[in-house]
Amino acid sequence: AQSVTQLGSHVSVSEGALVLLRCNYSSSVPPYLFWYVQYPNQGLQLLLKYTTGATLVKGINGFEAEFKKSETSFHLTKPSAHMSDAAEYFCAVSGGNQGGKLIFGQGTELSVKP
Amino acid sequence: DADVTQTPRNRITKTGKRIMLECSQTKGHDRMYWYRQDPGLGLRLIYYSFDVKDINKGEISDGYSVSRQAQAKFSLSLESAIPNQTALYFCATSHQDSPGGPQHFGDGTRLSIL
Numbered sequence: 001a002q003s004v005t006q007l008g009s010h011v012s013v014s015e016g017a018l019v020l021l022r023c024n025y026s027s028s029v030p031p032y033l034f035w036y037v038q039y040p041n042q043g044l045q046l047l048l049k050y051t052t053g054a055t056l057v058k059g060i061n062g063f064e065a066e067f068k069k070s071e072t073s074f075h076l077t078k079p080s081a082h083m084s085d086a087a088e089y090f091c092a093v094s095g096g097n098q099g100g101k102l103i104f105g106q107g108t109e110l111s112v113k114p
Numbered sequence: 115d116a117d118v119t120q121t122p123r124n125r126i127t128k129t130g131k132r133i134m135l136e137c138s139q140t141k142g143h144d145r146m147y148w149y150r151q152d153p154g155l156g157l158r159l160i161y162y163s164f165d166v167k168d169i170n171k172g173e174i175s176d177g178y179s180v181s182r183q184a185q186a187k188f189s190l191s192l193e194s195a196i197p198n199q200t201a202l203y204f205c206a207t208s209h210q211d212s213p214g215g216p217q218h219f220g221d222g223t224r225l226s227i228l
Contacts, residue, residue: 006156009154104158
């Protein structure tokens with residue numbers, strides 16, 4: 001069985017500040033991990049993914065995430081927030097070759113203050 | 115044109131009505147999924163299909179049915195709509211060569227049941 005927990009349903013940062021969105025997972029098989037972003041009235045867009053190999057993965061729009069197996073975490077970071085980063089962010093896990101089904105966290109809404 | 119198209123984008127209907135949400139894709143993917151999104155709950159899988167002759171229940175399939183009319187089309191039906199099925203519904207696709215994901219999402223259908 002797999003599950004995802006995102007710590008904090010709302011995160012607010014100032015423009016230019018560090019963005020840190022937390023995600024912890026549980027999985028009985030080696031996980032594939034994803035971060036998606038959802039802008040208002042739009043579907044989900046893939047930010048980045050971890051499957052195998054390098055544990056620090058870089059995505060679009062300056063975001064990156066690090067897979068830490070010992071901590072069962074996959075936190076999303078960005079060094080300097082922009083106003084355009086305001087959106088909802090979802091962490092998701094799949095069981096690798098177990099058919100592509102995604103289990104999502106509950107989402108974190110990011111607000112960016114001027 | 116969008117790669118994954120959902121119709122309608124918005125629908126308001128009454129309790130007891132039968133509703134069909136449609137999804138079509140031009141990505142050539144063999145795998146298709148239906149999710150619902152509720153505030154604070156993230157996305158939950160309703161049904162998924164790995165090819166035209168394959169239909170599988172997700173974690174919340176009760177009250178829903180699906181039809182895979184062709185590789186590019188996957189429709190979701192609510193047989194007798196009830197108010198707690200009010201939600202944002204997403205269709206997604208993925209390629210068999212990426213079994214762990216990621217998935218490509220449509221822009222969603224906002225369904226309100228009165």
